[in-house]
Amino acid sequence: MLSWVDKLVPEYIEGRQEMKKRADQVDRDNPIEMNDLKQFNSMIDSMTYSLEWMTTGRQPNTYRGVDEKAVYQRRSYENIDLIPDIAEQLEEESINKKHLFMTREEKVVLADILASFSLRERQCYILHVGQKKSMSEIAYELGVSKSMVQQSIRRAKNKVEERMDKKSMIYA
Secondary structure, three states: OOOHHHHHHHHHHHHHHHHHHHHHOOOOOOHHHHHHHHHHHHHHHHHHHHHHHHHHOOOOOOOOOOOOOOHHHHHHHHOOOOOOOHHHHHHOOOOOOOOOOOOHHHHHHHHHHHHHOOHHHHHHHHHHHHOOOOHHHHHHHHOOOHHHHHHHHHHHHHHHHHHHHHHHHHHO
């Protein structure tokens, strides 16, 4: 369950590393290759800038204004198919009487919780809680140890409890 940011960031990191390797191979005595080095450095700077923007969710080097942490991830989680839409549930009401209804506000809270997870926590938690997979199945699917899956799920559940405790304090 990767968002577009989760997919794009590793590609940018890999591309930037390749660009740095190529820049290191430039013959600094050759004036033509020195022009290439300027281009490589410019591309490396652009990729670094883009990476910072994607990972922080805000424009780099801006110090004023509102800072919204993980804005891209949060917006994508609000729209994912994992979070059911109440309109779809109302249409299916006659077919199946058991439904989970979520308001827009509840979707935003869920998106906030998912955005607080690391990539590994999000993967493990959704596979375990949402898709009812065993920890062994998740470990095999993700290519990690079962203890890593257990630890990730435990951390994710703790974050859910913390967020829910904060929400209940606000409404109390």
